Amino acid sequence: MRKAVTLAQARDLMRSREDLLSSGNTERQIRSLVTAQRVIRVRRDRYIDASAHDELWNEGRHLVAVLAAHLNADPPGPVFWGPSAAVVHGLPLYRLAPTKVHTVILGERHGRTRAGIAQHSVGLDDADIVEVDGLRCTSIERTVLDLACTTSPETGLSAADAALRRVAVSRHRQDPEHAAAWHQGMSQRAAVVRARGIRQARRILDFADGRAQLPGESVSRLQLHRIGFTGLELQPHVLGSEGDDYWLDFGFPHNRVFGEFDGQGKYLDPDLRSAGTAEESVLAEKRREDDVRGVTGWRFARWEDRHIRTADTLSARLQAFGVRPPA
Known part of the structure; x- marks a missing residue:
């Protein structure tokens, strides 16, 4: 049975090269463990036991990749975006298995992909950037909007429902005022965006309902x-x-x-x-x-x-x- 993991749990699963060496492995043995697929090399000097990796849902596997990218970056680290921000916030990625870590380029440079990290040139306000347990990423509201624009309606709606549930639902009941405030805030965000996929995003956000538990x-x-x-x-x-x-x-x-x-x-x-x-x-x-x-x-x-x-x-x-x- 696969399982979900929190960011703290992902940290516990991560093993550095120094961890493997200090546990008695040589450089050659580390290479042999990776070749034999007993250990997975997530990024340079960052590893996870294959058995632990196999037990994770797609969200957990991607969270491990995001954490590895953060640990290998210079402080304060990249700003994670889209699916990568979603897993930091603990949002679901229905039937989505990202193959790259997604970050934001702060400035006017063009987007690019390097070493498995996709860097997106998107406009962000300071309020769009938050820190979660030491990792910088887009805010949960901005993340939901970006997912609704760029992923399937199924993925976007699952994330939107989960985000709305956090602020408006208690014991299966959705608070009408809190739900209305969330919808109004997201509608105002979407109204000023001219990004590709925004029409789909507006439909998804209007349809969101926090009473969905899964x-x-x-x-x-x-x-x-x-x-x-x-x-x-x-x-x-x-x-x-x-x-x-x-x-x-x-x-x-x-x-x-x-x-x-x-x-x-x-x-x-x-x-x-x-x-x-x-x-x-x-x-x-x-x-x-x-x-x-x-x-x-x-x-x-x-x-x-x-x-x-x-x-x-x-x-x-x-x-x-x-x-x-x-x-």
């Missing part, structure tokens, strides 16, 4: 919109027969069906599952579903990550459950 829920909502579903309930609340509070991913009032996105982490990731073991989590989910069915009389439709790759695949999945958009 990128898969964000992408599900986008595909449902493309299919033609309107009037969806997000995070509908159900009170169980014994007073338990249940929150579902989606409600389809027209069909009297609850929709649930089942990511693997829901059952396999200890940080996400509701019970101790995967088996206990599956059993707890069944009891939850049975209780919700009994209280509401509604049915359930479930889908996985493979079903949200396109609107057509999700539509076919929902039709198998008799769920169709209103006429």
